[in-house]
Amino acid sequence: MSALRWGQGKGAGVGPAPFGLSLSFDHFVLPRMLRRPARLLTRLGGGEFTAPPFSAAILSAVLIASSSAYGAYLGGQVDGVVQGITARTGFAVDQIKVVGNHETSEIDILDRLELDGWTSLIGFDAEAARERIRTLPWVEVAAVRKVYPHTLEVRVEEREPFALWQQGDSLSVIERDGQVIAPFSGGKQALLPLIIGTGAPAKAPDFLAEVRRYPELAARVKGYIRIGERRWDLRLENGITVKLPEDGEDQAIAGLVRMDHDNGLLSRDIAAVDMRLSDRLVVQLTPEAATQREAALNEKPKSLTKRKPETKI
Numbered sequence: 001m002s003a004l005r006w007g008q009g010k011g012a013g014v015g016p017a018p019f020g021l022s023l024s025f026d027h028f029v030l031p032r033m034l035r036r037p038a039r040l041l042t043r044l045g046g047g048e049f050t051a052p053p054f055s056a057a058i059l060s061a062v063l064i065a066s067s068s069a070y071g072a073y074l075g076g077q078v079d080g081v082v083q084g085i086t087a088r089t090g091f092a093v094d095q096i097k098v099v100g101n102h103e104t105s106e107i108d109i110l111d112r113l114e115l116d117g118w119t120s121l122i123g124f125d126a127e128a129a130r131e132r133i134r135t136l137p138w139v140e141v142a143a144v145r146k147v148y149p150h151t152l153e154v155r156v157e158e159r160e161p162f163a164l165w166q167q168g169d170s171l172s173v174i175e176r177d178g179q180v181i182a183p184f185s186g187g188k189q190a191l192l193p194l195i196i197g198t199g200a201p202a203k204a205p206d207f208l209a210e211v212r213r214y215p216e217l218a219a220r221v222k223g224y225i226r227i228g229e230r231r232w233d234l235r236l237e238n239g240i241t242v243k244l245p246e247d248g249e250d251q252a253i254a255g256l257v258r259m260d261h262d263n264g265l266l267s268r269d270i271a272a273v274d275m276r277l278s279d280r281l282v283v284q285l286t287p288e289a290a291t292q293r294e295a296a297l298n299e300k301p302k303s304l305t306k307r308k309p310e311t312k313i
Contacts (some may be wrong), residue, residue, distance in 0.1 A: 004043055034109055072289075093119045095151040103182075112136065113144075113152065115122040119145050122310040163187065164203060166196045166223075197226035207232055210250055214257045220266070241272045248278070 018241045049097040093115055098106050113130040126144040133142040135154065141157040164184055171184040173192065178201030195204045202225065211234070212218045223235040232249060234242040244252050259265045259281075267274065269289040274282035 017216040046212070052059065055129055092117075093121050093124065093152055097153045098156075099154070100156045100160065101138075103161075104156060105135055106288055107158070108136055109133055109154055119149055121148060124152070126152075161192055163193045163208075164189065164193050165200075165201055166194060167198060167200075171289070176205055178204075193221075195226065196223055197229075199229035200224070200226035203232075207249070210253060214253065217253070217257055217260075234268060238266075240266055240270060241274055242266075243272060243274045245276045245278065 010266045098109055113129050130142050132143055138158045139156050140159045143155045145153045146151055159175055159181050161173045165172050165174045173181045173189055219237045221234050222237045225233040227233055231246040232244050270283050270284050271286045272284040
């Protein structure tokens, strides 16, 4: 095995002296990894090595670049430098695909991405963008994926609306568990069932399921009103209010449907059907119907007028 040795045989103790520094040691062998650098230093110190052309310019550029990088690091501008360089080398985001949004505006999603004209796909923080999109009212799940060289793909899953909830002057879209999604904004949301009153969202899922067992009745209900957090009223599309009892509302609904089927109860000129009493049904007429009924009762047929018998002489 060959090795660099100094201080052996004739002339021991005298060896090459790169840059004027003696590397001569008696019976000393350099490790393998240091032998090539030692030879290069020896040639450089002896004037045998010539630097390549433009090496000074290259070294100056490297020094300037390293100084700039270090300054950017100290100033916290590394991300900006990386963004600027990579964006101008073909990695600027110029295409965005948004999938899965129905109630959420694409403009709102793009706003949460916080892009500018020179945002680089390489330096873009997809996880931070996903968290910002998750703050949108309708978004339940969001995913942001980088598709090189210049595309962002955004996928969202939205919360499922169950009903509109009116409380005072406030009208909101809610989920099945009663959580508010967002204020009512019109459009397709107007087709959702309307529930009204304090405590209505907690009881609405089971009650609406009971009413929907009778599709003809459910199709005529305009609003489900929670009264005193104890019982329900049904407001029908023709203006009739059905006052259901606190207990046994399922039997009351079944009886209401039966009476309507047999006698057309809910198609008559009435204002309300009161079913709160277990032993009777109270029907309230509209003002017009009440006036007509009173007039009919006060009218006396002329045929009922009595005449005095004639006396013959």
